[in-house]
Amino acid sequence: MxxxxxxxxxxxxxxxxxxxxxxxxxxxxxxxxxxxxxxxxxxxxxxxxxxxxxxxVDTCSECGNLDVNNPCAICTNPKRTKDVICVVEDVADLWALERANAIKGRYLVLGGTLSALDGIGPEQLNISKLVERAADPEVKEVLLALNATIDGQTTAHYLTDALELCDVEVTMLAHGVPVGGELDYLDEGTLSAAVKARKPF
Amino acid sequence: MxxxxxxxxxxxxxxxxxxxxxxxxxxxxxxxxxxxxxxxxxxxxxxxxxxxxxxxVDTCSECGNLDVNNPCAICTNPKRTKDVICVVEDVADLWALERANAIKGRYLVLGGTLSALDGIGPEQLNISKLVERAADPEVKEVLLALNATIDGQTTAHYLTDALELCDVEVTMLAHGVPVGGELDYLDEGTLSAAVKARKPF
Missing domain, CATH: 1.10.8.420 (RecR Domain 1)
Incomplete structure (x- = not known):
């Protein structure tokens, strides 16, 4: 070979x-x-x-994270609020958000995004678990931390519909200029999103 | 971390x-x-x-190759001529020459090149083994397949001196245009070496 x-x-x-x-x-x-x-x-x-x-190492049956415990250390951490479920596509995204220390709540790993091209439908993703967990009255917000790709956004729309009957606010990550990024190197989509979402200085 | x-x-x-x-x-x-x-x-x-x-896996005590047998499969292969010892810097170079099927003889892995900067002298390299093997009357040629770097060439000169008392011809790899290479992308050193070593077509 x-x-x-x-x-x-x-x-x-x-x-x-x-x-x-x-x-x-x-x-x-x-x-x-x-x-x-x-x-x-x-x-x-x-x-x-x-x-x-x-x-x-095993997959957490609550959130889909990888850990030696099931449920994982994040799901069983009492210091983590149950208010927020942060939905990510992949464990790598969960790790990235944990490194940033950005999420005070818990996670749900979808295991991919809807993709007509790759033949990935809702039943291949961890969506029923999300809806089940979001139905818990303690949960107030579902933050969709999905990639800003076509498939990611299609999935975000689908999840918003799927969560309609749950009493939760569905939010998404802000689009804008990456911290430390130079405008010159950014694509037009990011720049116009950053301008649209401009804030008082 | x-x-x-x-x-x-x-x-x-x-x-x-x-x-x-x-x-x-x-x-x-x-x-x-x-x-x-x-x-x-x-x-x-x-x-x-x-x-x-x-x-x-272990290091072959004859040539320095890595193999499950010691001496390694190359050193003990009776189909390989004892006429030629091909000297390489590293096992990776031996593997590269084997993939090219370019050497009919056996090898000696030096384990580096002489380098004043890195403090690598002759005693850190596998040179005494080379001289010992080259003294075998069956050995006719020592091919120095060293990198075309300053350190590689310094080492080649040193080895030529070290082998002076052995009755072997010391040879080196040809310099020239890589097969499939575009002239436009080649450095000046390679181009002038290729011109100097030009052959009738």
């Missing part, structure tokens, strides 16, 4: 690594070589960490 | 992956998420492959 002829053990490691996002065959070979050269510092720890994660 | 707060098991996997060449914290997070989502197809196989490689 990657044709380097270095023994089945090395070959297998290269093949698995080359299937990771961001790694091609060439970088998978470099990574493998690096791992084997640092056997004690990297290769064995990687084997153990992968084994541990495979054994212990 | 990478501040994503997703449990120690996940965090450890991200940290190890982010130390691989070509992966930063962001791509290590993406890779980890991908691995956990594909637990059976990727994460468990990765754990096994890393464990296997850590247990079984």
């Amino acid at each position: 990657s044709g380097h002829k270095a023994g089945a053990e090395i070959e297998r490691l290269i093949q698995i690594l080359s299937r990771l996002p961001g790694l091609g065959p060439r970088s998978a070979r470099r990574a493998t070589l690096h791992l084997i050269k640092k056997k004690e510092q990297l290769l064995r720890p990687l084997a153990r960490a992968a084994e541990d994660a495979a054994e212990r | 990478s501040g994503h707060k997703a449990g120690a098991e996940i965090e450890r996997l991200i940290q190890i992956l982010s130390r691989l060449p070509g992966l930063g914290p962001r791509s290590a997070r993406r890779a980890t998420l991908h691995l956990i989502k594909k637990k059976e197809q990727l994460l468990r196989p990765l754990a096994r492959a890393a464990e296997d490689a850590a247990e079984r």
Whole structure:
């Protein structure tokens, strides 16, 4: 396959690594070589960490986050308000919002967006769980933190309809100029959204 | 460290992956998420492959290649001529030459190049083994397949001196236009080397 002829053990490691996002065959070979050269510092720890994660990490049945506990540490954290459910497309988005320390509430990971092209309909997403949780009278707001793509926005509209019977306010992330961003590099859509949403200084 | 707060098991996997060449914290997070989502197809196989490689792969005491056998499959292959020893800087270079099927002989991995800047002297490299093997009367040629960098060329000169007492011809890779390369994109050094080494058509 990657044709380097270095023994089945090395070959297998290269093949698995080359299937990771961001790694091609060439970088998978470099990574493998690096791992084997640092056997004690990297290769064995990687084997153990992968084994541990495979054994212990699971999907939270409440929100779809990945954690060693089910329900996850966020869902069971009493300091987190039940007022807000933040809906994200993917666990990566949840992690990004957690790094930003931006959400005081809890999450729901949809597991994708509606996409006619990819044949993803409402039943493939975690929507019934969202509606079930949003029906809880403690929940006051559902924040749709979906990507600002066509599919993301289609999904946002669909969710707004699905949540109509729940007594919650449905909100979305603000559009605007990224903090630290230079206007020159921004697309027209972002710029005109930022102008439309302008605020007193 | 990478501040994503997703449990120690996940965090450890991200940290190890982010130390691989070509992966930063962001791509290590993406890779980890991908691995956990594909637990059976990727994460468990990765754990096994890393464990296997850590247990079984070793450095060949003859040539410095990585293999499950010592001496390695190349050194013990009777179809490979003993006439030629191809000297490379790193195992990655050996793999590249093997993919090209370019070497009929055997190898010696130096483990680096001489570098005053990085404080790498002759004793840090696999040079005594090279001289020992080159002294074998069966060996007729030592091909220096070193990088065309200053350090690579310094090392080539040093090795030529070190091999003076052995009865071998010391050769080096040809410089020229890469096959499929466009002249327009090549540096001046390569172009003038290719012109100097021009051949009848």
